[in-house]
Amino acid sequence: MGRVTGTRVRATARIRAVADGRGDTALPVLESDGPLALRRTRGSGAGARVMLVGAMSGPLGGDRFTVAADVGDGARLDVGSAAATLALPGQTRGEARYDVRLTVADGGELYWLPEQLVSVRGSDLYVTTRADLAAGARLVLREEQVLGRAHEEPGRLTSRLAVRIAGRCVLDQELACGPGAPGGWDGSAVLAGHRAVGQLVVVRPEFAGRPPAARMLGEGAAVVPLAGPAALVTAVAPDALRLRRLLDEALALLSPDPPTER
Numbered sequence: 001m002g003r004v005t006g007t008r009v010r011a012t013a014r015i016r017a018v019a020d021g022r023g024d025t026a027l028p029v030l031e032s033d034g035p036l037a038l039r040r041t042r043g044s045g046a047g048a049r050v051m052l053v054g055a056m057s058g059p060l061g062g063d064r065f066t067v068a069a070d071v072g073d074g075a076r077l078d079v080g081s082a083a084a085t086l087a088l089p090g091q092t093r094g095e096a097r098y099d100v101r102l103t104v105a106d107g108g109e110l111y112w113l114p115e116q117l118v119s120v121r122g123s124d125l126y127v128t129t130r131a132d133l134a135a136g137a138r139l140v141l142r143e144e145q146v147l148g149r150a151h152e153e154p155g156r157l158t159s160r161l162a163v164r165i166a167g168r169c170v171l172d173q174e175l176a177c178g179p180g181a182p183g184g185w186d187g188s189a190v191l192a193g194h195r196a197v198g199q200l201v202v203v204r205p206e207f208a209g210r211p212p213a214a215r216m217l218g219e220g221a222a223v224v225p226l227a228g229p230a231a232l233v234t235a236v237a238p239d240a241l242r243l244r245r246l247l248d249e250a251l252a253l254l255s256p257d258p259p260t261e262r
């Protein structure tokens with residue numbers, strides 16, 4: 001169960017995916033905690049599919065949420081969420097934190113495709129996503145942030161994304177938006193007035209010999225090869241719908257075998 005300290009909630013959910021020896025994927029660990037509820041759903045092929053279901057509002061001010069997923073050799077795990085996550089102001093002042101920790105072994109494959117994170121006015125959230133991959137691992141990771149609900153100013157949102165492959169850091173970037181963020185976050189060099197921003201990381205061993213070329217994808221999105229068998233897509237858009245379309249187009253370009261649409 002999630003621990004409550006005063007009005008603050010501490011919760012950690014864990015997933016462990018392993019090959020079951022019969023060509024499928026088993027989940028020996030599927031551990032929900034407090035507001036972080038994990039549900040195995042019907043998947044396709046040899047992979048396991050898990051949905052993250054929010055059991056209560058949050059994260060609120062001062063909350064600490066962690067989701068950890070570990071994928072073993074020969075296993076495939078698809079993770080999504082049932083709805084967007086709302087970062088909300090809480091009764092307690094202070095920054096909320098949402099940490100995602102991903103580990104994928106050689107021969108393992110992880111699709112991490114949650115719904116959007118919406119920064120609500122008055123909230124203060126720091127999100128960190130760290131992926132640690134073996135040399136032969138595969139990863140598709142999508143992050144989408146929406147700054148404010150319709151006709152609403154955003155809260156403060158800081159997002160850090162780091163990826164390591166075979167112990168080598170290939171990506172470590174941070175973006176801060178909203179009240180109190182460093183100046184210029186909404187300027188032409190960063191969001192340029194847009195209210196939806198997203199990242200897509202694709203790691204495939206075959207990129208080591210033939211990395212994707214750097215290119216623009218229409219207006220507001222770009223593909224950049226990383227220093228390893230990986231590529232990063234960064235996109236901005238006026239709203240969540242158009243952001244998703246940009247990232248879906250990029251995923252179709254970079255991954256010939258995308259997961260079933262959620």
